[in-house]
Amino acid sequence: MMKHLLKVTSNTEIARNIFEMKLTGPGVGSMTASGQFLHVSVGNHTSKLLRRPLSICDVDFEREEVTLLYRAQGDGTKQLSEKQTGEVVDVLGPLGNGFDIDEVDVKRSALLIGGGIGVPPLYYLGKQLKNVGVEVTFILGYQSFEDSFYVDKFKEIGETIVTTVDGSLGIKGFVTDAMERSLVEAPVIYSVGPAVMLKAVEEKAGILDGFLSLEERMGCGIGACFACVCPTETRKSGYVKICSDGPVFKMGEVVL
Amino acid sequence: MSRLSVSLPGLNMKNPILPASGCFGFGKEYAKWYDLSLLGGITIKAATLDGRFGNRTPRVAETESGMLNAIGLQNPGVVNIIENELPALKPYNIPILANIAGSTEEEYIEVTRQISASPLVSAVELNISCPNVKKGGIQFGTHYKSAAELTRKVKNASEKPVYVKLSPNVSNITEMAQAVEDAGADGLSMINTLVGMKLDWRTGNPILANKTGGLSGPAIKPVAIRMIYEVSQKVSVPIIGMGGVSTAEDVLEMMSAGASAVAVGTANFVNPFVCPEIIEKLPELLDEIGVGNISEMTGRSFKQWKTPLSSR
Numbered sequence: 001m002m003k004h005l006l007k008v009t010s011n012t013e014i015a016r017n018i019f020e021m022k023l024t025g026p027g028v029g030s031m032t033a034s035g036q037f038l039h040v041s042v043g044n045h046t047s048k049l050l051r052r053p054l055s056i057c058d059v060d061f062e063r064e065e066v067t068l069l070y071r072a073q074g075d076g077t078k079q080l081s082e083k084q085t086g087e088v089v090d091v092l093g094p095l096g097n098g099f100d101i102d103e104v105d106v107k108r109s110a111l112l113i114g115g116g117i118g119v120p121p122l123y124y125l126g127k128q129l130k131n132v133g134v135e136v137t138f139i140l141g142y143q144s145f146e147d148s149f150y151v152d153k154f155k156e157i158g159e160t161i162v163t164t165v166d167g168s169l170g171i172k173g174f175v176t177d178a179m180e181r182s183l184v185e186a187p188v189i190y191s192v193g194p195a196v197m198l199k200a201v202e203e204k205a206g207i208l209d210g211f212l213s214l215e216e217r218m219g220c221g222i223g224a225c226f227a228c229v230c231p232t233e234t235r236k237s238g239y240v241k242i243c244s245d246g247p248v249f250k251m252g253e254v255v256l
Numbered sequence: 257m258s259r260l261s262v263s264l265p266g267l268n269m270k271n272p273i274l275p276a277s278g279c280f281g282f283g284k285e286y287a288k289w290y291d292l293s294l295l296g297g298i299t300i301k302a303a304t305l306d307g308r309f310g311n312r313t314p315r316v317a318e319t320e321s322g323m324l325n326a327i328g329l330q331n332p333g334v335v336n337i338i339e340n341e342l343p344a345l346k347p348y349n350i351p352i353l354a355n356i357a358g359s360t361e362e363e364y365i366e367v368t369r370q371i372s373a374s375p376l377v378s379a380v381e382l383n384i385s386c387p388n389v390k391k392g393g394i395q396f397g398t399h400y401k402s403a404a405e406l407t408r409k410v411k412n413a414s415e416k417p418v419y420v421k422l423s424p425n426v427s428n429i430t431e432m433a434q435a436v437e438d439a440g441a442d443g444l445s446m447i448n449t450l451v452g453m454k455l456d457w458r459t460g461n462p463i464l465a466n467k468t469g470g471l472s473g474p475a476i477k478p479v480a481i482r483m484i485y486e487v488s489q490k491v492s493v494p495i496i497g498m499g500g501v502s503t504a505e506d507v508l509e510m511m512s513a514g515a516s517a518v519a520v521g522t523a524n525f526v527n528p529f530v531c532p533e534i535i536e537k538l539p540e541l542l543d544e545i546g547v548g549n550i551s552e553m554t555g556r557s558f559k560q561w562k563t564p565l566s567s568r
Binding site for chain 2: 226
């Protein structure tokens, strides 16, 4: 079944309030698609009831280890950040539909654009695209230098452009301010971040093909509670469920 | 009959556990996780006459030992539910309790007429307690005259027994319960969510796009227990208890308060397997307290002085 009890192998702060948690155990082997998420229980199910949807950032199949990055912002994720090595974390997943990497012709390049805590799944995606021979460029947007993470790791996969709102690292501005130059080769676009950013990316991308992964507060995570819906004009129902129809959608498929 | 079976109007259940409306969709998502025929029954998501999109997001916010939701009765409409959703539940051969909602009396009546005619529907749950829609819902459920009148009309339109789902957002739930019982309700479902609100302290803005939402989860269980305890002593129709139930112990507590069956809501989001896990554990707990059949638990809190369990 898709419910797993995974053991914490490390849980460390890698940037301001950003934690990298590594979990190991049976079940990791099924986490093959980038863009999917784990629905993670943070506490003992009493005070903090709901699970947190966290994107898969990386998977090491040999060590049976999955990496999740999250921001410790509220009480729940702060509790998660206090988990010690050896403690067990209850996760559902992998859930949702991940990125479709078969759509990219190997001759084409890919532009991966992430903002803030939307950045992590692009790491797993970038590795997978590189493995099939696609040339990958990243544009990663953070608030400031102190909030940035994984930049050197992304550079190992492909060209990495960083933007910060305050200009303390890379280009001062938003991810869209750095897109222009990278659009020349008509890459396939993959983007993860808050809806406002995705909307701006979609507008900037114009007619290019691409995929967007949406963030939303979720309830069940499996499509039953209708908490995380998004309007669409491309389906008869008029909506999609982000958790089970997504979180990844083709560009233009949903109304942001 | 097994020791877990319970019998309520229209609902012959092999155990007293059913998922609560709105927390289980129309079942198909959870059918991927376990065999739904293990359940005592299933309450499907509220049906309205036409499809509804519901409220803007965010629609959920976590609170201490609970959560707020403001989905807004999103559903594909009664015809779609009858044609596309109900048939998928047929193979599980469990009673289906169909929750119905509307903006007007006419809508409630028409939805009831259509859905209660489906051979797959065992009973109707009249939702007069949804706090998250502007028209209908809780409007009918907070004035006992309008609740009674709607109950009477829905009962007349229904081919199946009618359970009225009561709102806790009233000053006197017992009066409400008696009013709908007098109007012909075959049973009660209680409680729906409590209206609540959560703000982002940094911005002052509500977390939910709808601003307010319905509070559910373990935080509301004591309220549900108290209300079921009071109401069950004043009415003669059976009660489907709900409100924060997450464990087998909670189920027996709620039955002791007066419930004849128990619905599990928010806990399904926490643990998709919670219903079968509760069902599996119930016999063990009954053994521990020396109770033979689970139906004996109903109303034990106020009945125990008449027939003390210790005298068995």
